[in-house]
Amino acid sequence: GEDVEQSLFLSVREGDSSVINCTYTDSSSTYLYWYKQEPGAGLQLLTYIFSNMDMKQDQRLTVLLNKKDKHLSLRIADTQTGDSAIYFCAEDREGAGSYQLTFGKGTKLSVIP
């Protein structure tokens, strides 16, 4: 079956880098995603990576994909207090022919001033 796993909590000091890790099981996933959920809000797409890439950088965000180990990570450089949120890793369900994502349970990032 499909499962996406993440650690539940991460604390970092303001200005440090944060690394949030995720493992997934569906080796045929086409895209992998990172969503951010701020308190009291819905999920917002942060970034995504195509499965034939191993890295994607977007300003302070760096996504690393190790397809062999089915491991995805999100690095946030110079973490700010505004980055405090829950971060969800997600993979698409291959062959579904539509947009169906399997989400991890989320990693709550706490940024200490």
Place this chain on the structure above:
Amino acid sequence: DAGVIQSPRHEVTEMGQEVTLRCKPISGHDYLFWYRQTMMRGLELLIYFNNNVPIDDSGMPEDRFSAKMPNASFSTLKIQPSEPRDSAVYFCASSSTGASNTEAFFGQGTRLTVV
């Protein structure tokens, strides 16, 4: 566009009562998704619609749950009768296409508490 709009934001109801959650997707989006978020199970897809037609409802937990989309701008998720274990945050999301690289836009969610 105001984004995906859900109502109510919070709902507290007694066990056995009927609960109706509402969603207005972003105008022009052909896909609409209902998710449930709990601490234990995380975010689960319940059902999704394409052009107002339910495509996959395999995530709907029980017959007590039903969803409709009478038109392109409105969808409901109904629980009848409600039970305490239905307590969760329910999210509606919409996207313009079904392609995997299309962003799904989420509403702010409805926090349901069944006592």
